[in-house]
Amino acid sequence: xxxxxxxxxxxxxxxxxxxxxxxxxxxxxxxxxxxxxxxxxxxxxxxxxxxxxxxxxxxxxxxxxxxxxxxxxxxxxxxxxxxxxxxxxxxxxxxxxxxxxxxxxxxxxxxxxxxxxxxxxxxxxxxxxxxxxxxxxxxxxxxxxxxxxxxxxxxxxxxxxxxxxxxxxxxxxxxxxxxxxxxxxxxxxxxxxxxxxxxxxxxxxxxxxxxxxxxxxxxxxxxxxxxxxxxxxxxxxxxxxxxxxxxxxxxxxxxxxxxxxxxxxxxxxxxxxxxxxxxxxxxxxxxxxxxxxxxxxxxxxxxxxxxxxxxxxxxxxxxxxxxxxxxxxxxxxxxxxxxxxxxxxxxxxxxxxxxxxxxxxxxxxxxxxxxxxxxxxxxxxxxxxxxxxxxxxxxxxxxxxxxxxxxxxxxxxxxxxxxxxxxxxxxxxxxxxxxxxxxxxxxxxxxxxxxxxxxxxxxxxx
Amino acid sequence: xxxxxxxxxxxxxxxxxxxxxxxxxxxxxxxxxxxxxxxxxxxxxxxxxxxxxxxxxxxxxxxxxxxxxxxxxxxxxxxxxxxxxxxxxxxxxxxxxxxxxxxxxxxxxxxxxxxxxxxxxxxxxxxxxxxxxxxxxxxxxxxxxxxxxxxxxxxxxxxxxxxxxxxxxxxxxxxxxxxxxxxxxxxxxxxxxxxxxxxxxxxxxxxxxxxxxxxxxxxxxxxxxxxxxxxxxxxxxxxxxxxxxxxxxxxxxxxxxxxxxxxxxxxxxxxxxxxxxxxxxxxxxxxxxxxxxxxxxxxxxxxxxxxxxxxxxxxxxxxxxxxxxxxxxxxxxxxxxxxxxxxxxxxxxxxxxxxxxxxxxxxxxxxxxxxxxxxxxxxxxxxxxxxxxxxxxxxxxxxxxxxxxxxxxxxxxxxxxxxxxxxxxxxxxxxxxxxxxxxxxxxxxxxxxxxxxxxxxxxxxxxxxx
Numbered sequence: 001x002x003x004x005x006x007x008x009x010x011x012x013x014x015x016x017x018x019x020x021x022x023x024x025x026x027x028x029x030x031x032x033x034x035x036x037x038x039x040x041x042x043x044x045x046x047x048x049x050x051x052x053x054x055x056x057x058x059x060x061x062x063x064x065x066x067x068x069x070x071x072x073x074x075x076x077x078x079x080x081x082x083x084x085x086x087x088x089x090x091x092x093x094x095x096x097x098x099x100x101x102x103x104x105x106x107x108x109x110x111x112x113x114x115x116x117x118x119x120x121x122x123x124x125x126x127x128x129x130x131x132x133x134x135x136x137x138x139x140x141x142x143x144x145x146x147x148x149x150x151x152x153x154x155x156x157x158x159x160x161x162x163x164x165x166x167x168x169x170x171x172x173x174x175x176x177x178x179x180x181x182x183x184x185x186x187x188x189x190x191x192x193x194x195x196x197x198x199x200x201x202x203x204x205x206x207x208x209x210x211x212x213x214x215x216x217x218x219x220x221x222x223x224x225x226x227x228x229x230x231x232x233x234x235x236x237x238x239x240x241x242x243x244x245x246x247x248x249x250x251x252x253x254x255x256x257x258x259x260x261x262x263x264x265x266x267x268x269x270x271x272x273x274x275x276x277x278x279x280x281x282x283x284x285x286x287x288x289x290x291x292x293x294x295x296x297x298x299x300x301x302x303x304x305x306x307x308x309x310x311x312x313x314x315x316x317x318x319x320x321x322x323x324x325x326x327x328x329x330x331x332x333x334x335x336x337x338x339x340x341x342x343x344x345x346x347x348x349x350x351x352x353x354x355x356x357x358x359x360x361x362x363x364x365x366x367x368x369x370x371x372x373x374x375x376x377x378x379x380x381x382x383x384x385x386x387x388x389x390x391x392x393x394x395x396x397x398x399x400x401x402x403x404x405x406x407x408x409x410x411x412x413x414x415x416x417x418x419x420x421x422x423x424x425x426x427x428x429x430x431x432x433x434x435x436x437x438x439x440x441x442x443x444x445x446x447x448x449x450x451x452x453x454x455x456x457x458x459x460x461x462x
Numbered sequence: 463x464x465x466x467x468x469x470x471x472x473x474x475x476x477x478x479x480x481x482x483x484x485x486x487x488x489x490x491x492x493x494x495x496x497x498x499x500x501x502x503x504x505x506x507x508x509x510x511x512x513x514x515x516x517x518x519x520x521x522x523x524x525x526x527x528x529x530x531x532x533x534x535x536x537x538x539x540x541x542x543x544x545x546x547x548x549x550x551x552x553x554x555x556x557x558x559x560x561x562x563x564x565x566x567x568x569x570x571x572x573x574x575x576x577x578x579x580x581x582x583x584x585x586x587x588x589x590x591x592x593x594x595x596x597x598x599x600x601x602x603x604x605x606x607x608x609x610x611x612x613x614x615x616x617x618x619x620x621x622x623x624x625x626x627x628x629x630x631x632x633x634x635x636x637x638x639x640x641x642x643x644x645x646x647x648x649x650x651x652x653x654x655x656x657x658x659x660x661x662x663x664x665x666x667x668x669x670x671x672x673x674x675x676x677x678x679x680x681x682x683x684x685x686x687x688x689x690x691x692x693x694x695x696x697x698x699x700x701x702x703x704x705x706x707x708x709x710x711x712x713x714x715x716x717x718x719x720x721x722x723x724x725x726x727x728x729x730x731x732x733x734x735x736x737x738x739x740x741x742x743x744x745x746x747x748x749x750x751x752x753x754x755x756x757x758x759x760x761x762x763x764x765x766x767x768x769x770x771x772x773x774x775x776x777x778x779x780x781x782x783x784x785x786x787x788x789x790x791x792x793x794x795x796x797x798x799x800x801x802x803x804x805x806x807x808x809x810x811x812x813x814x815x816x817x818x819x820x821x822x823x824x825x826x827x828x829x830x831x832x833x834x835x836x837x838x839x840x841x842x843x844x845x846x847x848x849x850x851x852x853x854x855x856x857x858x859x860x861x862x863x864x865x866x867x868x869x870x871x872x873x874x875x876x877x878x879x880x881x882x883x884x885x886x887x888x889x890x891x892x893x894x895x896x897x898x899x900x901x902x903x904x905x906x907x908x909x910x911x912x913x914x915x916x917x918x919x920x921x922x923x924x925x926x927x928x
Contacts (some may be wrong), residue, residue: 059791060765060791060795061645061646061699061765062644062645062732062765062788062790062795062798062799063791063795063798065798065799065802065804066798067797067798067801068801068802068804068805069801070597070801071804071808072925074592074595074808074813075596093592095591095592103589103590103591104588104589105588105590109590110583113583114583117576117579117580117583120571120576122569122570122780123571123575123777123778123779123780123781124561124569124615124779125540125559125561125773125779125780126539126780127540127544128540140896153902160629161810161811161812161815162811162812163812164808164809164810164811164812165810165811165812168809168810168811177528177530177531178527184724192808192809192812193810195805195808196809198809199639199806199809199810200809218702232527267527298526298527298528303911306592308813310590311590312590312591312592313590313591313592313593313813313815313816314590314815314816314817315811315812315814315815321528323526323527323528324525324526324528325526328526328528328529328531330533330630331528331531331532331533331534332528332531334533334534334535335531335532335534337534337537338534338537341537341540341631341659341662342630342631342635342659342662342665342666342667343628343635343663343666343810344628344629344631344632344782344811345628345629345630345631345632345659345782346540346637346780346782347782347783348628348780348781348815348817348818349780349781350780350781350783350817350818351815351817398644417493421719445732
């Protein structure tokens with residue numbers, strides 16, 4: 001399957017009756033109910049004639065708007081909530097759950113928040129680029145504190161609204177300063193990537209990534225598609241723990257990808273949403289990004305703290321642009337600010353302070369690393385248990401080892417849409433239609449049940 | 463400026479030539495060596511090297527993909543604070559950004575906010591899971607009630623769609639993007655002058671920005687005739703941005719009678735009103751009074767948009783809490799609208815931040831906390847009103863030429879002094895007073911102690927600078 005190019009156009013069909021209708025409205029009990037004594041603001045109005053209320057549109061201006069479909073990922077949780085069956089299992093959203101399948105607020109986060117409240121910090125506006133301590137800590141977390149690029153001040157970091165908001169800023173930068181440039185995104189990829197680039201006005205194409213035959217990486221296809229893209233294309237890469245497949249290139253494959261991107265003068269754009277969640281090690285999971293930066297390449301990186309610090313709802317992340325000189329980094333940062341100001345003015349302070357407090361304090365940072373290892377460890381354990389369960393129950397001889405080879409929060413089961421529907425309709429297991437399950441939402445206790453469901457859906461549904 | 467060497471110390475260099483050309487046989491060692499060579503060579507020589515057809519690795523700034531980006535100037539409003547921070551003078555005064563300051567010149571976190579934050583922290587049932595794309599449900603309902611009134615017919619008829627937004631800016635932007643996608647008329651009229659960020663927000667949202675007359679420099683008041691003329695000649699269906707109260711930057715608000723005329727005109731031309739409500743409660747000290755103009759429009763059954771911010775009235779500036787409400791003709795349409803707003807939000811930031819909205823919801827839903835809030839809010843508004851009076855009195859005492867009554871007539875956080883940009887520069891240079899170049903001062907940044915300093919500065923500016 002070759003790369004396909006789509007640039008969707010926002011659907012805006014709107015038929016509008018723009019009639020002018022003057023109506024004389026009765027000032028009865030319907031109007032102006034804001035006074036308790038029954039008078040309204042205009043009872044003293046000096047007017048000898050009845051006030052004519054011009055209500056110009058009889059019909060809503062928005063009536064022709066189509067009803068939008070529910071979000072394919074977030075909509076899964078809504079459906080799960082509505083299900084009353086006791087055995088239901090939510091493997092939709094990539095949000096970490098404990099073994100008891102409860103949401104998890106990291107201990108180190110609670111500590112940080114308590115510290116913040118004790119200190120009585122104010123709530124003044126952050127600068128447009130966000131909290132300075134946060135930006136510093138974030139770049140260091142991504143690249144390593146002693147990374148030459150940081151020392152040379154070639155890294156422009158702007159706090160953004162988690163991964164999504166940071167990607168959007170990067171996309172807006174591309175749209176404004178690289179008109180005509182395309183973004184190459186993996187097939188498949190996180191469902192929201194295409195929406196982000198569409199709304200930012202950046203055209204995209206896909207590069208082959210997932211091979212359904214091997215349930216692994218189609219490396220040849222990936223290389224071919226990156227190679228055939230016009231010079232100067234932005235290539236969107238998942239730093240680690242590819243979403244939705246869980247399939248990451250090997251270090252050797254990363255080197256080849258970097259070679260090719262350099263040859264073609266493409267620009268790598270990393271989405272790093274799972275640093276620490278893939279292997280359990282924050283440094284190891286940043287290896288791909290650091291590899292590119294070490295070669296002196298100019299790189300964009302969107303970072304999120306939603307998963308690794310469990311700060312989902314606080315919306316904390318950053319867009320980093322590593323460029324070839326400090327002077328360039330300054331210019332890029334100034335332009336990112338110019339894009340952020342008319343979007344939300346400045347980013348939210350709460351989550352950024354939590355991050356700065358944790359990453360900036362060696363003790364808390366150490367505690368975070370431990371909790372990170374624990375979370376990643378639980379997922380690896382559950383992954384192993386699921387594999388063991390399926391392979392012992394399934395007598396067909398199908399090779400399920402891809403489950404173990406995949407990494408991160410998700411597993412791409414290889415189930416198609418019908419089979420995924422069967423998982424939900426028959427087994428009350430909620431997942432996305434592309435066959436992705438979130439292992440973060442799986443407990444050891446439920447592995448057997450899930451194994452049965454997968455085996456049933458795979459073999460008995462086409 | 464020559465970029466420094468950026469190679470890792472573990473790099474080993476091959477002995478091959480440093481000027482390799484073909485990229486297909488380009489080993490990573492060659493690349494590194496070439497890079498090193500480039501950094502050691504003077505800029506002049508770089509041009510020579512370029513003509514020798516060396517395959518570029520983007521390490522020299524001349525090869526940067528960002529080379530064509532210029533440096534953007536500081537934001538004119540937020541840049542004032544940047545400049546203020548750099549000033550070492552002990553008498554400096556920041557009257558730039560509209561952020562409330564206490565009499566001691568300190569930022570203020572409302573006591574009721576602190577209490578709620580402690581409550582939230584103590585509540586073990588709380589977590590940090592993603593909230594819905596449209597934000598917290600109770601926050602949305604309570605925000606709509608706050609602005610439209612708890613008994614608003616529009617709310618009772620389910621004709622109001624409210625989504626949590628990133629303070630005022632984010633709510634305006636989402637509204638603008640929604641209109642650009644779904645509304646047939648992509649022109650929005652902004653008052654002249656308006657908050658500096660408005661034109662940028664709506665332009666990037668995809669709308670075409672036009673203006674209507676608003677401020678009359680001669681009277682330092684409202685140019686009502688001009689306003690009516692300009693809105694009267696607007697293309698049918700155009701969007702009109704209205705400041706709900708405490709107009710920024712002028713502090714000049716229409717009277718309720720004038721609002722009624724504006725409403726009639728807007729409805730007769732099928733214009734779509736889009737309210738920016740950033741100061742509810744801050745203008746007069748009364749939440750309901752400050753919402754009257756919006757409620758006037760809702761009462762006629764027509765459609766409108768309203769962006770709300772809790773930055774000032776709850777002091778939640780950095781938490782970025784606000785809401786966008788769209789009032790439609792019917793509950794069915796309201797539901798269509800909500801589904802489409804989600805499609806605007808999801809690719810922008812997926813879902814809004816939980817912290818600020820949780821604080822707001824807790825305050826609005828609890829009668830005692832709500833009352834405590836209104837008391838603290840009134841205290842802030844009253845202090846500002848008192849600053850206005852003090853400044854006016856101080857200028858009169860100095861016999862500063864001109865009519866300064868606009869200082870006490872204007873409303874809200876800001877005063878449009880009427881000073882020109884030369885006078886503003888003078889005040890900054892000679893008196894270390896920081897304000898935006900349009901002559902806008904934030905009364906919230908003044909205190910009893912600093913009023914005379916400001917009065918001196920204004921007096922000097924008016925008498926010594928044209």
